[in-house]
Amino acid sequence: MTKFDLIATSAMGLEALVAKEVRDLGYECEVENGRISFKGDEAAIARANMWLRTADRIRIKVGEFKARTFDELFEKTKSLPWEQYLPEDAEFPVTGKSVKSQLFSVSDCQAIVKKAIVERMRTHYKKTGWLEESGPFFKIEVALLKDVAILTIDASGSGLHKRGYRTGQGEAPIKETLAAALVTLTNWTPNKPFVDPFCGSGTIPIEAALIGQNIAPGFNREFVSEAWNWIPEKVWEDARMEAEDLAKYDQPLEITGSDIDHCMIKIAEENAFEAGLGDLIQFKQMQVKDFTTTKEYGVIVGNPPYGERLGDKEAVQKMYEAMGKVLAPLDTWSIYILTSDEEFEKVFGKPATKKRKLFNGFIRTDYYQYWGKRPPKIR
Known part of the structure; x- marks a missing residue:
């Protein structure tokens, strides 16, 4: 099975708890502010979504690189193997954030990443016109911190706090x-x-x-990655x-x-x-x-x-x-x-x-x- 670079995102102050949960599932991990990184196969994507109680969501890291110019962001994004994740008809909106980076315009970064992926997909799937984007959903994020771009795909869908049991809530519900x-x-x-x-x-x-x-917190809900054809049912x-x-x-x-x-x-x-x-x-x-x-x-x-x-x-x-x-x-x-x-x-x-x-x-x-x-x- 393929090994992926996975990230469990976390609220500030909960990183150590999320890391313990990841290790309890049998995966070695590294802890940084707001994220816990580990390697795993398709089963790890499913099990992490199913079992992590204190993580916000599971992301697949497609690439990480320095990007100080828009050209650099475009070329390095385009060189990543997007076809390994996205089918020809994938719907893939791009979100973004930028902190302490020369590329501070988030909307420009999103547009450039989208364009680079489209070019890569057109070449791989031998398409000349528009990509239809009528198939399964892949939400891509470009996150820039101190000129380092991390490109990820969200494998959870709704945040992991949405267990599926909350029919009603008060004014200030706790997650x-x-x-x-x-x-x-x-x-x-x-x-x-x-x-x-x-x-x-x-x-x-x-x-x-x-x-x-x-009881696994994700037992009664669905995840966006369940619709991806490369993760077997x-x-x-x-x-x-x-x-x-x-x-x-x-x-x-x-x-x-x-x-x-x-x-x-x-x-x-x-x-x-x-x-x-x-x-x-x-x-x-x-x-x-x-x-x-x-x-x-x-x-x-x-x-x-x-x-x-x-x-x-x-x-x-x-x-x-x-x-x-x-x-x-x-x-x-x-x-x-x-x-x-x-x-x-x-x-x-x-x-x-x-x-x-x-x-x-x-x-x-x-x-x-x-x-x-x-x-x-x-x-």
Whole structure:
């Protein structure tokens, strides 16, 4: 099978998590800002799309070269083996970005890359007129950074955060990939209770349940590369079969999501049902200050309101303070809260064991981690 240069793109701060997932699939990788590079065959394209929980998308790198002039960009793009990827009738729009490069006009770079690929395709397929572009879809990106151009083809289609279960959402939904990262960064194991007291449309509890039962996040969706004729149908069948075989559907879970808004609880229940997890997650309308439990050694993960809007901060900080008081006695529970409020620890009433910088969309946040006591070792 052919080996491809593959890239799993990542949100800032999640690179190490994506790299671990790539290695867990059996591929060596290199980590840079926002991208994890690895080599793999057609099966790697399918398996990476199917299994990576915290990556944004999978790209195939066609070429990388220095390009300081438009002529250089054109000739070096044209010299790449596009016919190995694009059939004669391929539809291939070109997107682009440029950072700290002499070729700063993105629209010009896109047009030149498109023209170079068209010329290469015309020569290879012995065409004189227009290319029809009525066939399978290949989204090409030219990304320039410090005069180095990387040309890639998107093998995912919709971003990997689109798992296919979200029927509804609130005003500021957390991306499924970030929700999965928040769960992965905890000490939760499927035999412990898991609680999200600000569940909104249920994304964090649903991602926890998928992790708890080892269900592949891409199992219920399609990918653009499934329509490519050079990836055999059997490759995708095998990837789905592997996902089915590795799922632990009989793993019992105790996952609860609560929210102050009864409308969000209804949406969360519908989303969990759509994900096939309706019976596994309990949702209830409740304020965080009313939370009680008799269980030990549980995990709380919350993405509460941040108070970003003018006038909201005071109310949000009062809620943080009430949450700190109600959770203070739970010394065997581990608590993880994502917020952009830099005064969180002071208002919550306790310094975090550890903090991790993450981005929720474009908002810079900290993930405050409070580790509870460990259960006694069973002799």
